[in-house]
Amino acid sequence: MLKQISLVFFVLFACYVGVNSRELKHITKELEVNVPACEAWELYRNLGLINIIVPKLTNVQSTQVLKGDGGVGTVAKTTFVPDEAGNSSYTEEFIVIDDQKRVKAAKALEGDCLAFGCSVLIVEFDINEKSQNSCIIKSIISYAVKKEFEAKDPKPTVAVEAITQASKEYLERNN
Incomplete structure (x- = not known):
């Protein structure tokens, strides 16, 4: 059931952004956290993550x-922190915050693989x-590659694993 909901979400969103859902590639990771889902959601649903990633992620x-x-x-x-690849910033817009399903999605506006x-x-x-x-905190990165860059096969560099690990440590320490 949950996979069907996610698939429907991505198909609808792909239509919204003008991308065929079959063109979207997905990277999915899951991490178990020893706190109730409602506590984890409170951190994710608003700006809580922003407050913990600067001290936890050395490249931010x-x-x-x-x-x-x-x-x-x-x-x-x-x-x-500037790196050899020239990554300097990443800007995103929150496009979905669903308190019932505990789903938050953001669309990149600039930076990362868009560059x-x-x-x-x-x-x-x-x-x-x-x-x-x-x-379980499930992170899903969905992306589409421009036709002229398909041979290079660019991949997102968004550090969702590091973000979810930092949130796990924060949540379990403060529980």
Whole structure:
């Protein structure tokens, strides 16, 4: 059932952004966290992640909210410590925040693989209850590669694994 909901979400969103859903590639990771799903969701549903990633991720220099209060339409920018690839910032807009399904999705506006060959980049976090005191944080990166860059096969570099690991440590430490 959950896979069907996610598939429907991606098909509808792909239509919204003008990409055929078959063109989207997906990278999915799951991480178990020993806190109730409602506690994890409270961190993910608003701007809580922004507050913990700067001290936890060494490649992040700063984060700032450019527009909004954490709800749908909020635009956030992450500035990185410059690296050899020239990655300097990543800007995203929150496009879905579903409190019932505990799903949050953001569409990249600039940076990451959009700078080197992707036409669409969507990062989604799903918080799924495993038991009364544990949950699974599922991260899904969906992206489409521009036809002229398909041979280079660009991939997103969004550090969702590092973000979910940092959130797991934060949640379990403060539970």
